[in-house]
Amino acid sequence: MTDSLASIRAALDRDGDLTLAITGEIDVSNAEAVQRECVKHMEDARRTTLDLGDVRYIDSAGLRVVVALWQHAHAAGGTLHVAAPGDGFVAELLAITGLGEQLLGPERAG
Numbered sequence: 001m002t003d004s005l006a007s008i009r010a011a012l013d014r015d016g017d018l019t020l021a022i023t024g025e026i027d028v029s030n031a032e033a034v035q036r037e038c039v040k041h042m043e044d045a046r047r048t049t050l051d052l053g054d055v056r057y058i059d060s061a062g063l064r065v066v067v068a069l070w071q072h073a074h075a076a077g078g079t080l081h082v083a084a085p086g087d088g089f090v091a092e093l094l095a096i097t098g099l100g101e102q103l104l105g106p107e108r109a110g
């Protein structure tokens with residue numbers, strides 16, 4: 001998926017592990033489309049890494065997407081790990097909102 005705000009690159013390895021790398025912005029204007037596209041890719045995955053390292057902006061609608069993807073993965077018996085640079089905007093926002101420990105893991109949430 002590529003739109004004026006975000007693009008998603010999906011890579012599924014031989015073990016069924018999926019990496020979804022999102023670049024750009026996730027906000028109210030594209031959150032539903034981003035979620036829909038990610039869920040389509042997650043259908044064949046056992047473990048998903050959501051790489052948000054190149055996301056330069058995310059609002060509350062974008063955070064809702066991240067949580068919804070985490071819930072989707074777990075409901076399907078899989079896992080979702082969020083990758084975000086520790087000094088980046090997304091990791092800071094996840095820490096501020098209290099979502100960091102659950103989505104990034106306790107070692108990265110602080």
